[in-house]
Amino acid sequence: MSTAYAQKNGFFAGLWDYLTTVDHKKIAILYLIAGGFFFLVGGIEAMLIRIQLIQPDNEFVSAGLYNQLLTMHGTTMIFLAAMPLIFTLMNIAVPLQIGARDVAFPFLNSLGFWLFFFGGVLLNCSWFMGGAPDAGWTAYAPLSTTSPGHGVDFYVMGLQISGAGTLIGGINFLVTIINMRAPGMTYMRMPLFTWSSLVTSVLILFAFPALTVGLFLMMFDRLFGANFFDPSMGGNHVIWEHLFWIFGHPEVYILVLPLFGLFSDIISTFSKKRLFGYSAMVFATVLIGFLGFMVWAHHMFTTGLGPVANSIFAIATMAIAVPTGIKIFNWLFTMWGGSIRMTVPMLWTVAFIPSFTLGGFGGVMLAAAAADYQYHDTYFVVAHFHYVIVGGVVFGLFAGLTYWWPKMFGTMLNEKMGKLAFWPFFVGFHLTFFIQHFLGLMGMPRRYWKFQPDQGLEIGNLVSTLGAFLMAIGTIIFLINVVMTTMKGEKVSGDPWDARTLEWSIPSPPPFYNFTQTPLVRGLDALWVEKRHGNGKMTPAEPLGDIHMPNNSFIPFMMSLGLFIAGFGFIYQVDDSSFLILAIAGMAITLLSMFVRSVKDDLGYHIHKEDLEKGAGSE
Amino acid sequence: MKGWMGKSRILLLFSSLMLFLAGCGDPQLSALQPKGEGADVIYDLMMLSVIIMVFVGVVVMAIYFFVLIRFRQKKDHEDYIPKQVEGNKFLELLWTVVPIILLVVLAVPTVQKTFMLADTTPAEDKKEDAITIEVTGKQYWWHYNYKGQEVQTSQDLYIPTGERVYLKLTAGDVIHSFWVPSVSGKMDTNPGKNENEMFLHAYEEGVYYGKCAEFCGPSHSLMDFKVIAVSPEEFDQWAEDMKNVNTDATPESQSAQEGKELFKNKNCIACHAIGSSPAAVGPNLTAFGDRVQIAGILDNNKENLIQWLQHPEEVKPGNKMTGKYGNTEAEVPLTDDEASKIADYLLQLKPSEITPEDAQ
Numbered sequence: 001m002s003t004a005y006a007q008k009n010g011f012f013a014g015l016w017d018y019l020t021t022v023d024h025k026k027i028a029i030l031y032l033i034a035g036g037f038f039f040l041v042g043g044i045e046a047m048l049i050r051i052q053l054i055q056p057d058n059e060f061v062s063a064g065l066y067n068q069l070l071t072m073h074g075t076t077m078i079f080l081a082a083m084p085l086i087f088t089l090m091n092i093a094v095p096l097q098i099g100a101r102d103v104a105f106p107f108l109n110s111l112g113f114w115l116f117f118f119g120g121v122l123l124n125c126s127w128f129m130g131g132a133p134d135a136g137w138t139a140y141a142p143l144s145t146t147s148p149g150h151g152v153d154f155y156v157m158g159l160q161i162s163g164a165g166t167l168i169g170g171i172n173f174l175v176t177i178i179n180m181r182a183p184g185m186t187y188m189r190m191p192l193f194t195w196s197s198l199v200t201s202v203l204i205l206f207a208f209p210a211l212t213v214g215l216f217l218m219m220f221d222r223l224f225g226a227n228f229f230d231p232s233m234g235g236n237h238v239i240w241e242h243l244f245w246i247f248g249h250p251e252v253y254i255l256v257l258p259l260f261g262l263f264s265d266i267i268s269t270f271s272k273k274r275l276f277g278y279s280a281m282v283f284a285t286v287l288i289g290f291l292g293f294m295v296w297a298h299h300m301f302t303t304g305l306g307p308v309a310n311s312i313f314a315i316a317t318m319a320i321a322v323p324t325g326i327k328i329f330n331w332l333f334t335m336w337g338g339s340i341r342m343t344v345p346m347l348w349t350v351a352f353i354p355s356f357t358l359g360g361f362g363g364v365m366l367a368a369a370a371a372d373y374q375y376h377d378t379y380f381v382v383a384h385f386h387y388v389i390v391g392g393v394v395f396g397l398f399a400g401l402t403y404w405w406p407k408m409f410g411t412m413l414n415e416k417m418g419k420l421a422f423w424p425f426f427v428g429f430h431l432t433f434f435i436q437h438f439l440g441l442m443g444m445p446r447r448y449w450k451f452q453p454d455q456g457l458e459i460g461n462l463v464s465t466l467g468a469f470l471m472a473i474g475t476i477i478f479l480i481n482v483v484m485t486t487m488k489g490e491k492v493s494g495d496p497w498d499a500r501t502l503e504w505s506i507p508s509p510p511p512f513y514n515f516t517q518t519p520l521v522r523g524l525d526a527l528w529v530e531k532r533h534g535n536g537k538m539t540p541a542e543p544l545g546d547i548h549m550p551n552n553s554f555i556p557f558m559m560s561l562g563l564f565i566a567g568f569g570f571i572y573q574v575d576d577s578s579f580l581i582l583a584i585a586g587m588a589i590t591l592l593s594m595f596v597r598s599v600k601d602d603l604g605y606h607i608h609k610e611d612l613e614k615g616a617g618s619e
Numbered sequence: 620m621k622g623w624m625g626k627s628r629i630l631l632l633f634s635s636l637m638l639f640l641a642g643c644g645d646p647q648l649s650a651l652q653p654k655g656e657g658a659d660v661i662y663d664l665m666m667l668s669v670i671i672m673v674f675v676g677v678v679v680m681a682i683y684f685f686v687l688i689r690f691r692q693k694k695d696h697e698d699y700i701p702k703q704v705e706g707n708k709f710l711e712l713l714w715t716v717v718p719i720i721l722l723v724v725l726a727v728p729t730v731q732k733t734f735m736l737a738d739t740t741p742a743e744d745k746k747e748d749a750i751t752i753e754v755t756g757k758q759y760w761w762h763y764n765y766k767g768q769e770v771q772t773s774q775d776l777y778i779p780t781g782e783r784v785y786l787k788l789t790a791g792d793v794i795h796s797f798w799v800p801s802v803s804g805k806m807d808t809n810p811g812k813n814e815n816e817m818f819l820h821a822y823e824e825g826v827y828y829g830k831c832a833e834f835c836g837p838s839h840s841l842m843d844f845k846v847i848a849v850s851p852e853e854f855d856q857w858a859e860d861m862k863n864v865n866t867d868a869t870p871e872s873q874s875a876q877e878g879k880e881l882f883k884n885k886n887c888i889a890c891h892a893i894g895s896s897p898a899a900v901g902p903n904l905t906a907f908g909d910r911v912q913i914a915g916i917l918d919n920n921k922e923n924l925i926q927w928l929q930h931p932e933e934v935k936p937g938n939k940m941t942g943k944y945g946n947t948e949a950e951v952p953l954t955d956d957e958a959s960k961i962a963d964y965l966l967q968l969k970p971s972e973i974t975p976e977d978a979q
Contacts, residue, residue: 063837063936136834142810143793143835231811237794238813271690272699277706302796302807302832304815307737311730318722318729322715325675329714330706332682338701339692350687357679361672368725370732371664373657373804374650377796377832441651441665442644443800445832448840452916455828456645532700 020552022106023512027113028091028408032401034117035084041124042076043475045069050432050468053461056453066449067134068151072127074137075155079162080120082255082393087113087169089400090197090258092408094173096503096510097194099182099519099526104175106550107597112169114560119162122567126154136447138244141229141237145221150571153222157567160215161560163208170204173197182502183541184521188282191501191525192268192275195282196261199289200254206293207250214243223570241303245296253292255389257285259396260327263349266403267331269499270346271338274525277330284323284330291320301372310369317367324360328353343497344418348399351426355391362387362437377447380440386433398422398478403497405485410509412492413485421477428470435460435467500528505538513547516612544612550604555597562589648828650800655827656783656820657803660732667728671721736804739785739816751785752776756795756808758835759842759935760902760915770861771895773902775910775975776829776846779854783818796833799846805832821848824978826911837937843915847978860971864905866894870967878964881957885944893968901940908969924962929953 018026048069052060061069095103103109126132133155135144144152177198181190190198218240220226227233229240268275275281297305297313331353340346362384366375375381398421405413439460444451451457495504505527506515517540523529530538566586572579646652653659693699741749753764754776763772766787778784788797790808798805799819806817821827831842849857870876882888890901910919914934917923927934929952932941944952953961 063840067834067837067839134837140794140834146793231809231813236813237810271701273701274703274705276704277711280706280711302805304807304809304813307734310733310737314729314733315726318726321722322718325718326711326715328679329682329710332679332686333704333707333710335686335690336682337704338690339696339699340687340690341692353683354680357676361676364672364722364725365665365668368664368668368729370729370736370804371661371668373736373806374661374665374800376805377834438643438651441649441800443648443650443828443830445796445798445830445840447834449837450840452843454645455648456643 017552019557020110020554022102022110022550022552024091024095024103024106024109025408025510025512027109028088030113030117031084031088031091032408034113034120035081035088038076038080038120038124039085040475042073042081043472045073045076047468047472049073050465052449053451054465055462056451056455056458058450061449063449064131064134067136067447068127068132070447071134071136071139071151071155072124072132075123075133075159076120077389078137078251078255079159079166080116080123082389082397083166084113084116084120085397085401086200086255086258086393087116087166089193089262089397089404090169090173090200092404093503094194094197095176095180096407096506096514097191097501098177098180098185099502099515099521100176100180101514101518101547102180102550103172104179105172107553107556108168108172110553111556111559112165112172114556115165115168115563116162117165118560118564119158119160119165122161122564123154123158125568126151126158129154138248139218139240140244141218141221141240142231144240145218145229145237150574152218153571153574156215156219156222157571160212160219161563161567163211163215165560166204167208167212170201170208174201174205177201182515182518182521185502185526188279189521189524189526191261192264192278192281192285193258193261193501196257196259196264196285199285200257203250203254203257203289203292207247207254210243211247214240214247217243219570223574238300238303241300242296245299246293249296249299250289250292252385252388253288256392256396257289259393259400260285260288262396262400262403263331263352264334265501266345266349266399267334268525269497269501270341270343270349271335272341273334273338274500274528275330276333276336277326278524280326281330284326287323288320291316291323295320298367298369298372301369302376307369314367314369314372318364321360321364321367328357328360344413344415344422345399345403345497347419347422348395348402351422352391352395352399355387355395355429358434359384359387359391375440377445378440379436379444379446382446383433383436383440386436390429390433398425404503406492406496406508407503408509409486410491410507411485411489412496413481417477417481417484421474421481423474424470424477425474428467428472428474431467432464432471433467435463439464495527500525502526502538505530513549513607513612517544518542544609546609547607547612548604549607551602553597553602555593558593559590559597562586562591562593565589645828646801647826648800648830652801654822654825655799655802656822657736657818658801659822660736661804664728664732668725671725675718675721736817739818741783741785749783749785750779751787752778753787753789754797754808755789755791756797756831756835756842757791757939758793759831759838759938761797761829761842761844762791762903764897765858768858768862769895770858771892771897771899771903772861772906773904774844774912774915775906776844777854777857777973778819778821778846778848779851780821780824780848781851783820785818786816788815788817789813793835794833795831795835795842797829798832799827799829801827802846802848807833819846821846824848824850826975826978838935841914841916841935843912845911845975847911847975849973849978853973853977857971857973860973861905862895864894864970870964872963872967874960875963875967878960878962881961882964885953885957885961887944887961890940890943904965904968906968906970907965908967909971909974911975919966921959921962921966924965925955925958928958928961929955 131149131151133151135147217228227235229235229237295317298317444457494507519538520541566583569579569583653662751766755762788808790810795808796805802821806815827846829844891904892899893904
């Protein structure tokens with residue numbers, strides 16, 4: 001076992017460090033860079049879609065390209081932007097909030113990232129290899145199974161690899177939160193972000209296997225000539241719809257629940273009050289998670305399941321409004337009587353409340369099965385889920401990134417610039433999506449490449465596109481803020497927001513071992529308790545001692561790279577069986593890496609007590 | 620937003636919303652101006668949910684704005700520490716129970732209407748002459764077979780007003796969705812044996828716009844169709860005309876006669892039927908001259924028809940007619956002269972006295 005810890009310098013040393021890192025804080029940064037990049041890609045796709053729809057009968061992009069754009073916009077935003085950015089927040093905050101030195105499985109954490117990354121890259125390679133997937137992000141069979149070219153094959157392989165990464169990441173956080181809490185951090189003292197991350201991890205654990213199964217069946221249909229979804233060969237395409245939504249519905253809660261938790265933390269911090277109805281909030285989170293699994297068929301009201309199934313799923317769906325309502329009111333009453341500071345994270349949170357409430361209203365309206373016969377597959381649905389996903393998830397990501405930026409980088413995003421980014425984005429968001437409710441009811445189905453002139457749809461589409469430009473401006477200002485903040489590099493203290501939870505009790509950015517001594521938690525909002533009743537510092541739960549750390553590893557990168565190569569092999573063996581060599585070679589790389597991982601002793605290293613004392617002195 | 624100012628503004632918002640909801644969009648397309656039983660029933664449910672939502676929204680927004688204005692941190696009060704309130708049982712119960720009640724109010728009619736709209740058995744007394752139509756969605760057009768009437772058409776669906784017409788829906792290739800917003804909600808058409816049922820019941824005569832609502836390929840957005848509701852007498856007349864159509868009739872003009880020959884020689888007849896033929900793989904062209912639009916999206920005139928015949932791929936990308944009569948993308952499949960003659964032939968196919976104009 002090594003005991004040395006040496007810091008190397010230089011660009012390549014730094015790059016190597018990130019390629020091999022198992023430190024959750026660096027993995028958070030990796031997720032941020034990759035997720036941020038894909039967010040921009042998805043945003044550009046969105047802009048192209050809106051430009052195409054700026055006027056009727058527009059010829060800006062062709063029908064085929066438009067379908068690729070809309071498919072990739074949805075797929076990218078859900079799987080390659082929102083998911084990884086949420087993992088950014090979970091990686092940066094969860095271990096720190098529970099007072100842990102690391103996640104339960106640092107190696108798996110790295111593996112999860114690289115699988116997601118290579119899956120995402122594979123999916124986007126399709127743009128340069130004869131066309132992206134074009135069957136919608138839901139990839140309904142038989143449109144997807146009969147789609148010509150290799151686009152949908154990239155969808156299947158890319159999501160399979162990337163989904164495995166997410167599943168691994170979810171399991172890791174589940175174990176971390178259950179096993180690695182500091183002394184005194186009982187379940188009912190966990191910050192809401194950690195709570196919702198726990199529930200989200202459970203959802204990932206149960207939802208992603210359904211996607212895996214669905215993708216496997218589709219892979220066999222498309223790449224190996226099976227007929228699971230082909231009605232003329234005895235298959236049934238409705239099975240894909242079920243499998244997809246058994247995954248797909250919980251997925252929206254996977255995306256939004258952690259941000260519900262985050263908003264709770266932010267509201268409580270910037271109102272200087274403990275969360276109103278903490279236990280009800282926890283209960284509501286768990287209940288939403290549970291109900292999230294019970295309602296998938298509300299995506300299928302018009303599939304023809306019959307009135308009994310439709311009624312059951314309608315009522316189950318409406319039920320979700322109750323715990324969500326509990327949350328909204330608890331947030332309002334956390335602010336009630338507080339002392340509200342309107343910082344940028346708080347601004348995004350405050351904007352989230354009415355936006356998400358409107359999204360929820362749309363949800364209840366959609367839940368009324370009979371009425372859904374009019375809304376389904378129209379712009380009403382597009383408006384609803386953008387209200388939920390942008391108004392909940394994207395607002396939350398902006399809030400969370402601004403909130404934890406100092407913890408990640410030790411610098412603070414500029415508040416003025418932050419507000420300057422917020423306003424165009426917020427106004428643009430409502431301009432873009434509110435009117436789409438009406439467009440849908442006025443007869444505009446979703447996924448329309450063109451709309452006909454003189455059918456009353458011109459103004460709505462024009463307004464919507466103008467709004468999208470405003471959102472783009474907001475995003476660009478946010479990016480400028482990031483660049484300027486990074487260039488300036490002004491250091492901030494460990495607790496710049498005067499916050500309440502454990503992650504703010506250590507320096508920004510935290511040392512790689514997080515806590516020199518594991519803290520003792522004495523109540524909800526652990527740091528706040530010490531600020532009010534102690535000396536403002538956490539009491540250590542253990543004497544100063546050696547800290548055990550895991551070694552860096554290049555193996556996760558290699559395992560994922562192997563699957564990436566194999567992906568190409570599987571896709572192209574349809575045209576030419578010699579490509580099977582690529583599939584075999586890729587799988588060999590992955591299996592060999594796994595073998596090396598299994599037989600090599602990797603016991604990590606220790607940071608000695610003496611070095612810690614020196615380190616502590618210099619801080 | 621305090622006092623009467625706030626209230627009046629909310630009232631204004633509410634009433635303008637209602638106005639907006641009540642009268643927008645094209646009346647032949649908009650779900651907000653119901654012209655049939657299904658759309659009507661759904662519109663009522665929609666309004667009920669909007670009223671409930673507006674009520675909840677007003678409460679939430681009132682608290683929201685009050686809190687944001689009243690409880691902002693005051694200048695020179697940075698050190699003020701508010702009371703750390705744990706919760707309030709009564710309030711929390713209140714905002715659990717009230718939403719449950721509101722949802723029950725919405726859930727009961729929802730279930731009722733879901734069952735009502737799913738009831739596609741003709742009422743006893745009308746069982747004999749209830750009209751049943753088999754609808755098949757295909758990339759990117761619609762086929763209709765009037766059951767027991769030997770009438771087959773495509774694209775324009777004629778129905779009588781004032782009664783329920785029952786539809787049996789399937790698809791020929793991928794999933795489509797049959798939607799006539801101003802008459803009724805939509806229903807998917809599934810390929811294979813997953814047959815779906817729904818009914819159309821138009822209150823008044825009119826040409827209603829229909830759309831395919833399920834993503835079905837490149838020309839998904841061009842898969843438009845029309846529902847033409849005429850009086851029951853006119854409908855009977857139309858059905859009679861369609862049944863007795865003489866497919867061997869010689870067209871009047873010379874050019875149309877030659878067009879008829881070309882139609883045969885260029886093998887159009889291999890896919891398209893004129894008259895009643897269940898074997899046709901392409902749209903049935905029996906009443907082509909009376910169609911509201913060509914291919915569902917182009918104005919019905921000769922110029923557009925020639926364009927469609929010569930460059931189908933430009934009009935509807937990914938359609939199944941492209942390349943079917945010996946063309947590649949580069950070359951024109953039919954000469955100008957040939958296309959013109961075929962167009963003359965097709966446009967004079969008007970077997971019935973009842974046309975879309977009768978529905979205006």
